[in-house]
Amino acid sequence: MFKMTGNIMRNLAVKKSTRRYPYEVREPFAKVRGELLNDIDRCIFCGSCQVKCPSRCIEVDKQAYQWHYDPFACVYCGVCVDICPAKSLYQKPEYRKPTAEKMTVSQQGQPRKKKEKPAKASETAAAAPEPPPEVPPAAAPEQS
Ligand code: SF4
Numbered sequence: 001m002f003k004m005t006g007n008i009m010r011n012l013a014v015k016k017s018t019r020r021y022p023y024e025v026r027e028p029f030a031k032v033r034g035e036l037l038n039d040i041d042r043c044i045f046c047g048s049c050q051v052k053c054p055s056r057c058i059e060v061d062k063q064a065y066q067w068h069y070d071p072f073a074c075v076y077c078g079v080c081v082d083i084c085p086a087k088s089l090y091q092k093p094e095y096r097k098p099t100a101e102k103m104t105v106s107q108q109g110q111p112r113k114k115k116e117k118p119a120k121a122s123e124t125a126a127a128a129p130e131p132p133p134e135v136p137p138a139a140a141p142e143q144s
């Protein structure tokens, strides 16, 4: 009994070891792999993230230019971010907020516009405007 009372008194005196999450959130560590986001305007819908994801939580519809993601199945390993060739995937340095409702992320993209090829030198010269015709100098007025 005396031993237990000592433990209780000691625990009342020391600082708490736990936090009242989500009311008290710990500062994230440096380089933490947090919420996964996709800058859909940069995405080229190559499908690499879907192939490499170990938890199969990404689905890429190449025909419809859609990117689907299940954040509840994601383990935040960062593999998709590392292999994304367009650098459209990135992770925020903080964790996703808790939610009571399960949801998936669906993003609609646009087909990428093809870059126009630079015109060849010969085409540029042909398209250049012709110089104006030379005007003869005006005759000097006669003196009487
Ligand atoms: S790897 Fe990157 S560019 Fe390719 S589909 Fe995934 S998000 Fe888009």
Ligand code: SF4
Pocket: 036, 052, 053, 054, 055, 056, 057, 058, 073, 074, 075, 076, 077, 078, 079, 080, 081
């Ligand atoms: S962070 Fe890992 S688990 Fe999450 S979508 Fe990317 S590859 Fe999949």
